Amino acid sequence: MPKGVAAVFGTIVHSALNYMFERNPLYPTLDEVIDFYTTHWKEKSESIVWSSPDRKEQEEKMYFEEGLSVLKNFYKKNQPWMFNVVELEGRFSLELPDEKSGTTHTLAGIIDRLDKDPETGRYEIIDYKTGKRMPSEAELAENLQLGVYHLALTARWPSMDPGNFTTSLYFLKHNEKVSVVPSRETLVHTRDFVLKTIREIEKHLQDGNFPPMPSPLCGWCSYQKLCPMWAHEFKEEETRTASDAEVAEAIRGFFDIKKSDDKNKKRLAEIRATLLQYMQQENLARVFGEGGYITKNVQERISIDVERAEPFLKSAGVWEQVLEPSEKKLQTLLSSLPEPIQEEILKFETKKMITVLKPTKKKGGADDEEEDSLLV
Missing domain, CATH: 1.20.5 (Single alpha-helices involved in coiled-coils or other helix-helix interfaces)
Incomplete structure (x- = not known):
């Protein structure tokens, strides 16, 4: 299957990192890791499908040099002999029974790296990322990929405490690792989400309906010619x-x-x-031309900071009437409140003057006029 440069780049960098942590019988030096990367780049780069063939040489040089930089920085920060690596590119097969349908599903995948701290006995699941964006820790806690890896290892070792794992994404371009400790609740949530997704896929299979879901990853997809979202472009x-x-x-x-x-x-x-x-310079409120005239109106628009007004609305017992905080609802409600409450809320009022130009077309006679939409 033809691959773009980003996919090939990621594959070669992953392979070089895998080689870096192999001990046969010694760990490879940085020079050996670079040699491994260079050799594999020369082999694999021939299979790359370039989006812009005229820029092939420039783009290939950029990716190759970025890979060199990534590996050198990673090696400097992560000497392989400093880690207790249990498994590299470890394959897993997870049996997942669905009580609702009575069907057992099999999830299979590969985990980039699994470490174990010899002092605490804690395991760390590590997945390498060659993309630029680093998610927040809150996003990482809900990461489906790491969630499935965690689920797979707890199924492999059922007697082990699920809380004895750390899950990490290592962002190679930034040379930074982001980690979280998944909870039992996260484990249950991942399992339920996977089963729910499988049921949705089964329903789509039954209905013969798979609506396309475009994303930034579409550019790396090899099935665009078959996809309803892209097929027309490739007709x-x-x-x-x-x-x-x-x-x-x-x-x-x-x-x-x-x-x-x-x-x-x-x-x-x-x-x-x-x-x-012109109207400001000449102190005019209306200007006339062949097609009609334009009138200037200055309107006052008032808004209230609802969040700051919330304590006073609650003390007046009317916060529930506002429901989801809304300036319009609050404006309507304001006049019914006790005067002291009104005074406190009006302290959060801001006024904005909006100038509106209203064009009016002339049809026939001097008094036969037609107003157009407002120009704000």
């Missing part, structure tokens, strides 16, 4: 019909109109600024 020229030509023209027309609308919005903003400046 072969010889299979196109008159309907395809009609749709192509409709799409072109859509974007032409959209472009024209955007251009008009920009021009209206420029016209508004010109009119306001």
Whole structure:
């Protein structure tokens, strides 16, 4: 299956890190790790499908050098002899019975690395990431991939305390590791979520309906030509019909109109600024032209900081009437409150003056006029 450069880059870096922690009988030096990476890059780079062939040389050089930097920084911070690695690229097969359907499902995968602290006996599940984004610890606690790994190992060693594991993502480009200690509740949540997802997949299989779910990962997918979200882009020229030509023209027309609308919005903003400046300079409230006249109105818009007003609304026993805090509801409710409460709440009031230009078209006679939408 053809792969993009990012996928190949991730595979080679993972392989080099795996090699780094292998002891045969000594751990490899940094130079040996770099040699391993360089050799495998030369072998694998030939199979890369480049999105922009004209930039192949530049892009390949950038990825290769980034891999060198990642490995050097990682080795400097993580000398392999400092860790007690139990397993590298360990495969697992997890049997997951579903009590609702009576079916047992099998989840299989590979864990990048499993360490064990010889002093505490605690295990650490480590997954390497070559992406740029680092999630928060709160996100990490709900990470499905690490959750499944944790579930698999607790099933492999049922007598072991599920709390005796740490799960970690190591972000190679940042040379930083983010870790959490999953709870028993997290374990149950992961199991329930996986089973719920499997049931949804089974229902889609039964209905023959798999709605596409586009994401930033679509660019790395090898099945775009089969996907309803992307298939049209890859449609072969010889299979196109008159309907395809009609749709192509409709799409072109859509974007032409959209472009024209955007251009008009920009021009209206420029016209508004010109009119306001002139009317302020000349002290005018209305200006006249061939097509009609434009009137300037200054409106006062009031808003109240609902969160700061909350204690006073609660003391007045009306907070529940506001329900989900809403400025509009609060404005309506304000006049019914005791005066001292009103005074406290009005301290959080802010006023904003909005200038509105209202165009009016002339049809025929001097008094035959038609108002247009507001230009704010």
